[in-house]
Amino acid sequence: MVYDIVINNGRIVDGTGNPPYLSDLAIKEGKITKIKKVISDKATIVIDAKGLIIAPGFIDIHSHSDSNIPISNKLESMITQGITTAAVGQCGISLAPISDETFDLFKKEVDMWSPPGVEIDLSWRSFEDYLKELEKGKCSMNIVPFVGFGAIRLAGGPGYEDRPPTSEELIKMQSYVEEALQSGAFGMSTGLIYSPQVYAKTDEVIELAKIVAKYNRIYFSHIRDEGAKVVKAVEEFIRIVEASGCKSGQIAHHKASGITNWGLSKKTLQIIHEANQRGLDITCDQYPYNRSMTSLITILPPWVHVGGIESILERLDDAKNREKIKNEMEEGLTDQENFAKHQGFENIFIASVKTDKWLDIEGKSIAEITKIRNLKDDYETLFSIISDEKGAVWITIESMGEEDIKRIMTSEYSMVSTDGSGVSPEGPLSHGKPHPRFYGTFPRVLGKFVREEKWLSLEEAIWKMTGFPAKKLDLEERGLIKENYWADIVIFDPETVKDEATYEEPHRFSTGIDYVIVNGKITVEKGKLQEVLEGKILRI
Ligand SMILES: [Zn+2]
16 A cells, blocks of 8 residues: 555644544545554655644634635635634625625625725625535635625625514525525524624524524524623523524634623633533634734624615714714713723724725724824724725724633633634735734644643643534544544644734744645645645535
8 A cells, every 4th residue: 555645753632632642644545544553654755743743634613714715715824823624604704695686785895805906706696606616716725614694684684774674584584594504504603793783683593593403503603792791692692592493502702802891701601501501512712812803893883884884984974973973982872892992992903904094003003093193082083094994994902811711711612713814924815914813823722822821731722623623513524633534634843833923913824833734635844835725615
């Protein structure tokens, strides 16, 4: 037997949570074909992994790379972290379905979030056609698609209107969910702080999640509040899973946001634990940083979002509306998570803009910008940036406390996720200052939180990155180092693995990730990305 690849002398951490063991490993035709103490058979490629860890390729259970795949299918910042499979379509945001009637609104939204000078060709309408298009394009890693509630509400529901759906609209939305699940979507995601999803009451979501339950799939959610009302939001999430009959649910990027809310993860994890005791399968994921990232317009009260981005901009042109928004945000009148009030403008940093007008303030906080530009107050800064940039502004928010980060990371219910998307130090995706999690999430857990802080053992961390998410997603033959499993493998140095990306300089690849193998093909070799696109679009 001549193998395609043999890896010698490494220590295997197999993804089950079991401790490392010394073994050789052989790969043939995309699969792990043999795991044995010594393999001396011939191989086309031999990798000496002395001193290194051989682990299953990391599974990023919450990613937004779908927005960038049409621009570059290499997903450089992701694959170089050791990620071999990414679940996309999260936070209710997916690139399908699209209806002809609301195509223009949908396209405006997509254009707004595309990097400057880039236009994504939205040639598909149904989820099936979208997946076919993805399959044509190839990708550096495996993709696990989810359908987003935002796209569903726009395609078949009340869209950007603050009202419940009519019974006709509800049936239409349900049929869109059904079509996506029949095409192979692993479940449905929501992002209940984002317009238009923010207008949906719990019952609307439950009615759609019933379709998810019918197909025995999963409900994923960026819950309605991650700050002062995070406990209520977790309760709503569990109600949706339980009332719809879904087999399981995943709370996205779990956190307790805002200094006055630190400590609330004690309660939320308790609620999650109790739900599991009742027989539900409720888990969560987390990125290992103290800042979150979102769009600047999310800060505005829900009524400002009615009608979509053009209506937002029109409203901001009116001084009376600006005054009203300011008062509501200051007084905390809005029912929505209030970043400005709870985190303060000194903790809200501009990550990226699209025009030259504000380019020099990327990386700075809104409070700093007010001073630098000599503006009246932080609200004037906020409104001016949104208006000038036509809404296309990303922010990072310093909002999380170390105790909550630790409590969530070490919880038996949490997995690791980036909540990022594949970007690159060069080309159109090098735009702005994205959150460093786009480049460094998995190496940061392994370097800072396993090696330095010792919050987790190596095998626990690897379980949270591989076996656990694979089990959650019901991925066939992935997530473990096991014979006959797909050869999705990462080889790294546990003594040096490290995230290099920072808030100031995010476009930096992690170090210590030596090899990334996707479906048996070496995609990162000696730390260098290769021209290999062997990922599969997975359907369930
Ligand atoms: Zn989210």
